[in-house]
Amino acid sequence: MDWSRLPDLAAVALLTLAFASAARREYTSVSRLWLTAWAAIVLHFLAFLFLSAPGTAGIAAACIGTAALADAALIFSYAAVPHRRTESSRWMLTALLTVTTLYTCLICLPVVPAWTLTSSAILLGALPLAIALRSVRTIRHPLRWAIVGIYACLSIFLLTVQNRANDGPDLALNAVLFVVYFLCALHFWFTYRRATTGSFLTIAGFLTWSSVFVVGPVLEAWFPAVHVDGEVWNLPKYVVAVGMILLLLEEQLEHNRYLALHDELTGLPNRRLFLDRLTLALERAKRQEIRVALLVVDLDRFKQVNDTLGHHAGDVLLQQVALTFAGRVRHSDTVARTGGDEFSVIIENPASVSSAQQVAASLMMQLNGPLEVEGRMVHVGASVGVALFPDDAHDVESLRVAADLRMYDDKNGSRDVKPAPGEKLRPHAALEPVAADNYETTSSRSLA
Numbered sequence: 071m072d073w074s075r076l077p078d079l080a081a082v083a084l085l086t087l088a089f090a091s092a093a094r095r096e097y098t099s100v101s102r103l104w105l106t107a108w109a110a111i112v113l114h115f116l117a118f119l120f121l122s123a124p125g126t127a128g129i130a131a132a133c134i135g136t137a138a139l140a141d142a143a144l145i146f147s148y149a150a151v152p153h154r155r156t157e158s159s160r161w162m163l164t165a166l167l168t169v170t171t172l173y174t175c176l177i178c179l180p181v182v183p184a185w186t187l188t189s190s191a192i193l194l195g196a197l198p199l200a201i202a203l204r205s206v207r208t209i210r211h212p213l214r215w216a217i218v219g220i221y222a223c224l225s226i227f228l229l230t231v232q233n234r235a236n237d238g239p240d241l242a243l244n245a246v247l248f249v250v251y252f253l254c255a256l257h258f259w260f261t262y263r264r265a266t267t268g269s270f271l272t273i274a275g276f277l278t279w280s281s282v283f284v285v286g287p288v289l290e291a292w293f294p295a296v297h298v299d300g301e302v303w304n305l306p307k308y309v310v311a312v313g314m315i316l317l318l319l320e321e322q323l324e325h326n327r328y329l330a331l332h333d334e335l336t337g338l339p340n341r342r343l344f345l346d347r348l349t350l351a352l353e354r355a356k357r358q359e360i361r362v363a364l365l366v367v368d369l370d371r372f373k374q375v376n377d378t379l380g381h382h383a384g385d386v387l388l389q390q391v392a393l394t395f396a397g398r399v400r401h402s403d404t405v406a407r408t409g410g411d412e413f414s415v416i417i418e419n420p421a422s423v424s425s426a427q428q429v430a431a432s433l434m435m436q437l438n439g440p441l442e443v444e445g446r447m448v449h450v451g452a453s454v455g456v457a458l459f460p461d462d463a464h465d466v467e468s469l470r471v472a473a474d475l476r477m478y479d480d481k482n483g484s485r486d487v488k489p490a491p492g493e494k495l496r497p498h499a500a501l502e503p504v505a506a507d508n509y510e511t512t513s514s515r516s517l518a
Contacts, residue, residue: 075115075118075119075121076119078115078301078304079112079115079116079119081304081308082108082111082112082115082307082308082311083112083115085108085308085311085312085315086105086108086109086111086112086311088311088315089104089105089108089311089314089315089318090105092315092318092319093105093318099149100149101318103145103146103148103149104146104149104314104318106145107142107143107145107146107149108142108311110138110139110141110142110145111138111139111142111307113134113135113138114135114136114138114139114142115135116135117131117132117134117135117138118131118135119131121135129178129179129180132178133174133175133178133179136174136175136177136178136243136247137170137171137174137175139247140170140171140174140246140247140250141167141170141171143247143250143251143253143254144163144166144167144170144250145163146254146257146258146276147250147253147254147256147257148163150254150257150258150260150261150262151213151257152211152213152260152261153209153211156205156208156209157205158201158202158204158205158208158209159209161201162198162201162202162214162217165197165198165201166197166198166217166221169190169193169194169197170194170246170250172190172193173187173190173191173193173194173228173246174243174246176190177232177239177242177243177246178239178243184233187228187232187233188229188232191225191228191229191232191242192225192229194221194224194225194228194246195221195222195224195225195226196225198217198218198221198222199218199221199222202214202215202217202218212260213256213257213260216253216256217253220249220252220253221249224245224246224249227242227245228242228245228246231245237287237291240287241287244283244284244286244287245283247280247283248280248281248283248284249280251276251279251280251283252276252277252280254276254279254280255273255276255277255279255280258272258273258276259273262317266316266317266320267313267316267320268313268314268315268316268317268318268319268320269313269317269320270313271309271310271312271313271316272310272313272314272316272317273313274309274313275306275307275309275310275312275313276306276310278305278306278309279306279307279310282303282306286298286303330342331343333406333407335385335388335389335407336388336389336392336407337392338392338396338405338406338407338413339404339405339406339407340406340407340408341406341408341409343406344404344406344408344414344416345466347404347406347416348362348364348404348416348466348469348470349466351404351416351418352459352465352466352469354418355418355419355459355460358419360418360419361419361420361423361426361458361459361460361461362416362417362418362419362420362458362459362469363415363416363417363420363426363429363456363457363458363459364414364415364416364417364456364457364458364459364469364470364472364473365414365415365417365426365429365430365433365454365455365456365473366408366412366413366414366454366455366457366470366473366474366476366477367395367412367413367414367415367430367433367434367437367452367453367454367477368409368411368412368413368452368453368454368477368481369387369391369411369412369437369450369451369452370450370451370452370453370481371449371450371451372384372387372388372410372411372450373411375387375443375448375450379443379444379446379448380444382444383443383444383446386443386444387441387443387448387450388407388411390441390443391413391437391441391450392405392407392413394433394436394437395413395415395433395436398429398432398433398436399415399417399429400417402418403415403416403417403418404416414473415429415433417429420458423458423461426456426458427456430454430456433452433454434452434454437450437451437452438451438452453477453478453480453481454476454477454480455472455473455474455475455476455477455478455479455480456473456476457469457470457472457473457476
């Protein structure tokens with residue numbers, strides 16, 4: 071047992087525990103993949119404790135430790151793939167894990183038939199290309215083709231050097247490890263291109279980590295008198311670990327800032343962000359001498375939906391209304407959830423007073439029809455109040471009061487409507503089963 075590697079194992083294990091502790095507050099698919107990769111790094115150090123063991127034990131330790139090191143890099147890269155949830159991305163990860171593990175294990179064996187190495191080296195280049203070509207109609211991302219091109223070059227290099235008598239296996243193994251960690255740097259650079267400490271440390275750490283597998287052999291071949299302590303070669307691992315912990319904390323802070331300004335259920339701006347945007351909109355309107363329209367929309371029968379179908383159905387209804395409203399206004403306008411069942415819309419520089427009223431009518435038309443919630447058709451309806459700056463008010467608070475008063479006038483007016491002779495007024499909470507022949511699904515736009 072090589073006890074000199076025990077401090078490295080302890081250090082990486084502690085960093086992995088620190089990462090797990092940081093990820094525990096917001097456990098996502100990315101943090102799970104990162105944690106899995108760091109567990110593989112711990113396995114790498116654990117296996118290398120037995121690297122000097124005689125016979126089969128030493129060979130097994132070399133195979134397990136080297137494969138774990140390479141597989142960790144592939145998992146790190148997969149976590150940074152923008153389209154990783156697609157089927158072809160999962161196939162790509164499975165293929166790369168399988169063929170990389172096979173090749174690294176074969177190259178660590180003292181004696182192996184030449185045809186097995188040749189076949190696995192060809193697969194390293196052929197499998198990514200085959201998967202990319204199979205999914206070319208759905209995924210044409212530059213990272214996908216970067217993987218294909220780099221692995222094709224790796225395959226050619228391996229076929230060239232792996233059978234050399236003295237240093238062939240070492241060159242081949244270092245080439246594989248260089249490629250997988252260089253791809254980590256490439257993926258993280260593409261995904262986390264931002265000016266933060268965590269991003270810089272992680273990308274620089276992966277670049278340095280990959281360069282270890284080039285600089286080490288070069289020093290050994292051309293400068294044998296130069297001795298570099300083993301801790302220096304492990305330093306990039308610690309830099310990457312610290313960088314990823316910082317990345318995780320930075321994303322958690324960014325998410326908290328997002329939640330402070332957005333409604334968690336619908337993803338729309340909340341009251342705080344709405345007031346900020348309304349204030350800015352009025353300031354711009356004063357400078358440019360233009361109008362700003364404020365719409366306040368209140369759902370008429372939301373409480374009855376909650377009481378009849380439950381709070382989960384009410385949440386689904388609010389999400390559908392948010393999607394509908396966001397899809398009916400311009401990108402320059404703001405749709406916010408400013409109350410339990412109240413939404414507000416800021417329309418900057420409407421073409422005319424009638425255009426703002428047309429937007430309000432369009433939103434009401436969407437809510438006057440039936441909405442599908444929890445397998446039922448729900449007739450909700452809404453009341454709307456429209457106020458314009460500077461026609462109706464000259465400041466934020468007065469504009470809101472004017473829109474609210476008109477919304478309540480609309481709500482009270484709708485309650486006073488009498489049925490025509492011989493006509494029955496529709497109940498406020500009419501719930502009907504979904505019929506396949508009269509229900510049409512409409513596309514919704516992302517609120518992100």
